[in-house]
Amino acid sequence: MASTNTNQKKAVIVVTPYSTGCCVALEMQRRGYVIVALWINGFAEEMKTHVPLSCIKELKYVCEIEEQQTLQLTLEEIKRRTNDANLEVVACLAGGEAGVDVADVVSEAMGLLSNGTLVVDDEILNRRDKKVQQELLRSAGMRSVRQSGSDKFEDVEQFLRTESYPIVLKPTESAGSDGVKLCPSYEEAKDHFHQLMSSQLVNGGDCGMVLCQEFLRGKEYVVDHVSLDGVHKTMMVWVYDKRERNGSAFVYFGCVPIEADSEEANLIIPYVRKTLDVLGVKNGPSHGEVIITESGPCLVEMNCRANGGDGAWQPLARGLTPGGYSQVEATADAYLNPDKFLTFPDKPGRLIGQGVEVCLVSYGKGTVNRTPGFDVLKKLPSCIHFESGVTIGSTVDLTTDLITCVGSVIVYHEDPAIVEDDLHFIRYLENMNGLFVFEEVEEQEQNEKVVTIADATVSSQVAKDTTVALQKTEEIEKETADNRFPDAPFLQKTISLRKTVDLDTVLDHSNGDGPPTMIRTVSLQKTTGHRFPSSGPSMLRTLSIQKEQQKHN
Template identity: 45%
Template sequence: MRASTQQQRCVAIVDPISTGACVAVEATKRGYAVVAVWSAVVTKDLRNMVPEHAKGLRYHAQVDEGESIEATTQLLRKAAAPHKVDAVICGAETGVELADRLSQRSGLASNGTELGNRRDKHTQQQAVREAGMRAVRETLGTEWQTVAGWVASELEANGKVVLKPVESAGSDGVKLCASLEESKAHFETLMGAQRRVGAQGGAVLCQEFLVGPEYVVDTVTSAGEHKVTAVWKYDKRPCNGAAFVYFGMLPVPPSEAVAQRLIGYVLPVLDALQIRYGATHGEARSA
């Protein structure tokens, strides 16, 4: 059901789940017609993963990702009628690639697609490295035998290695491994899971284990100008057989030296990733 037939400003939010649903609620409060665009990877169950205050939110329309970006763009235009879409906003990690493609195709403010899939952690590290900045030591593979030698060498040198899906949010699928056998088992688990869901470009990233406190720098960007909204220090602990379990986050005053170091690193990273619009959540470690 359409919320209104009167002309008003309209925004499309790609995958408005979790905190993305909060963005949809806020946009509605501010008088925008909101169209929910669902990427192909978001299941029906995931669509219901929203905060209590966002449940029951009535969208102007909802659109499922089409067979091509051209088809999806046409579906969005039709669904938004009689309004004209003013912006395409990414609501969740799953929607990064589609939001970039859809905003560019619609001729709206966009981060574009020149870099490729920004959600790909290997792509991220390559871009940072090419910009001359410090990046994580890593290797990528879809078959265990192509990464086994690197993993063995890393274990021999440092005793630990981190394995993760090339695309994931937070600590999903991330495991700290201490042996070649453990590493191989988790590698096969991750590849099996990605193959089952038909992930395009699915692979496993094997990285060095970084030592030191973990921080987050949250930012928002418009026309390439970055503003820091908050700096946080993670409290993660081993629990229930997992090496990284969130126990909390502590705000870090921007005046502290560690905050200044982190900000000085993260903002150039955003430039390397060609982030010109939107909110970002950058995780880093610092001694």
């Protein structure tokens, strides 16, 4: 579809642009290219509006095209629409997990940079199918997961009866931990299998097959690459912080960057690059998840697209990486400026400063009336980016996976002590249910005991309007102490803000009184159920009440 017409605008087709795919599209748009959105059949309408806050005001699509019933009809529709708009298509890539398959075949058919169709022994395979990935690794003599997958329960029953528990069940083509569950028994595994087969995936479409896998014990790492003509360049290496919360075994608490020359990275980077070769991934971004087991690295899954999480990690990666680049910029260069891509190092140098991508966990649920915690988080000294799709009127549920994560905070600072203090405070705010104020419900559904704070220095009206709901929760076992994610003081009784005075969110840099949202501190006595790390925040509980001096004026 190349043309010599100099009046044509150069265009990039992004298949199902959502999450970080929008960040990549915006980077290309800022370089003077127009963006064509190609939506695949069955893609959820709600997901089409899944645009990160960092992109929503600026990213524009010159046209939007729907996938047709066949590849040929889709190519004809692309040609018709782009000709009408006087566009020259110069690249086509996936804008999210759901778009990988179509992006591969469309880009190949159009003669553009592509990973193309994966053909092994004259058989066309789906490289994003998690079952296929493990089978190909096993054939290549690499460590892979013991597994069994099918759309019929009788095909996996023997595996479920003989494999050691717990066992992981997941859809073969899920994204963002959608449908992933750690099942402790045969009965629960059987129930979850049938539940998945009757469910719709978050990106749209039915679950075609369920994968049952051995449970890999060990830390889970992420290696982000961008490739060009089979040359793989490491963008960042991360380690997941996943914990058991809210009845789920896989709640994301965040992602911690590690040095690319660390012992762990030197072990997993070669493994991930070999995995990319086995899967035929020669071009574009990838996001590989690996667990280091007792027998070495083992693939969890390879995502043939950019790291997700709405690209909230992008400013963190740029700040940490010498040269100030991330997977987003490198992806744009691989497709649009290959000479620039070749100047990137094989892997990033020593990281600059310290930072973490924090996934926000909700311990409460309901319809959101206010988001006071968001205003507080944005004022933290190390907060460089905040991202959340939760707004007034949103329905929030308990966080049980990446999909029910209620937002992310990117913390970065040259002083590690400041990052550590802010991490303590973020976890403390979550534990006391300080992120949201939910709409009132009839009778406290969760057996809450409402008490009024008695403080002689607070006006009687404020004392009446300010309440704290103490919700009983099970005490959470102590986390492993690797100091990557220092625990905040966990409250055995979770504090839930039901009524509170309005937050003073005006940032005042001149008065030197400290963080503006911490106007005045009301201390609640410690209980034996509290765990306060010695390095944790000094505040026990903060209420946003008018400054004392302002009250007296």
